[in-house]
Amino acid sequence: MANGTRVSERWFNAALWLVALLFAGFLIGLGSLVVGDLPQVEHRYTVEQFLDREPARASDAALKKVRREQDDARRQAEAAQLALDAARSATEAARETFANWLKTRNATQRVDQDPGLVARTEGLDQLKAAERTVEERLEQLNRTAFDLGERESALEAADTGLRAEAQAKLDAAERGQELRVFGYRLALTLPLLLLAGWLLMRRRNTRNWPFVWGFALAAAFAFFVELVPYLPSYGGYVQYGVGAVLTLVGGRAAINALHAYRERQALVEARPDAERRTEIATDEALARLARKVCPGCERGIALDDPATNFCPHCGLGVFERCPACAQRKSTFERFCRGCGERRPITATAA
Structure with a gap:
């Protein structure tokens, strides 16, 4: 059966659906801005806010002091290393000079050079002693650096423990904040969804139905897209x-x-057949008949069979004979297709 809606009404309905979608789009954009700005009512937490201030301040000061001492020890060790390299070079040069002098003395066998031998030996011993002094200084600095490294490791471990405790408190605070923000979103979107449901049940068939559907689409989007992804x-x-x-x-x-x-x-x-037909809208009945289902119970019926005048499931009359020309017609059509006779008022649809 053909649909009883006029072509112009279909275009108007399409335009009204466009209005509903545009209205929903603007409401969705507005709602997205509001929902996106809701977290700004809460301030951001940092680890420092949850640190035990006095122990953390003492640990930080001790770490800074140890690191300053490490820097000083490192600079002194570098200077000592340079001094040691210089002392070793001086000792090596003196040793080579002494070896050459010994070769000359052995070649000449001059006894008068014995005092020079003693003096050169003493000078070489002094250079070696100076080299050893620098080595001891460098060893001492290395031991100091090692001790400072141990102290730094202990202080860093203590500081890590303090920060781990603060991080646990931060995580708990952020979970609470996340739950509060979700509560804000829920308090905003759930009433909109409930209002949209009420409007769909009570106002979807009124003349302002495009705004009802647009509001319902926006509320559903706000709840299921703007809220559900933020569920803790x-x-x-x-x-x-x-x-x-x-x-x-x-x-x-x-x-x-x-x-x-x-x-x-x-x-x-x-209920009686005639009473039931008056409660079914004509357009709705014709649309169901076009799908080959009963307008009353929505079960399938064999509409192609000329002998089918009543629904075999609920007994609703779907076809009858025109009282004027006896042509078979739908009981929901206002006028007969054969003669144009109007259907009796008692059989009209609501």
């Missing part, structure tokens, strides 16, 4: 738990709705 995780327990609860509630609502629908349909199907 806590290892997935909250998300899966909330999902299970929502599924249980939604499933129970669907089951109850199905049983209520069946009960209503049973009550409707028990």
Whole structure:
């Protein structure tokens, strides 16, 4: 059966759906800005806010002092190393000069050079002693650097412990903040979703239905897109738990709705045929007939069979003979296709 809606009405309906989508788009943009700015009501936490101030200050001061001493010891060790390299070079040069002098003395066998031998030997011993003094100084500086390194490691371990405790407190505070921000979002989006549901149930068939549907789309987007991704995780327990609860509630609502629908349909199907037809809108009835289902119970019927005048499931009359020309016509059509006779008022649809 052809749909009874006028072509111009279809275009108007399409334009109104466009209005609904545009209205929803602007509301979604506005809602996204509001939901995105909600975290700004909370201040950002840092680890330093949760540190035990006195121990942390003492640990930081001790670490700075140790590192300054390490820098001083490192500079002194570098200077001592340069001095040691110079002393070793001087000793090596003196040793080579002494060896050459010994070769000359052995070649000439001059006894008068014995005092020079003693003096050169004493000078070489003094250079070696100076070299050893620098080596001892360098060893002392290395021991000091090692001790400072041990102290630094101990202080860093203590500081790491303090920061680990502060990090645990920070994580707890951020979890609480995350839950509060989620509460803000929920307090904003849940009333919108409930209002949208009420509007769809009560106002979707009014003349302002484009705004009702636009508001409903925006509320659904705000709840399921702007809110659900920010659901606190806590290892997935909250998300899966909330999902299970929502599924249980939604499933129970669907089951109850199905049983209520069946009960209503049973009550409707028990009423007289003519009374039932008056409660079904003409356009809705013709659209269902076009899908080859009964306008009353929405079960499939064989509309192609000329002998089918009543629904075999609920007994609703779907075809009749025109009282003027006896042509077979739908009981929901206002006028006969054969002669144009208007349907009696008692059979008109609401």
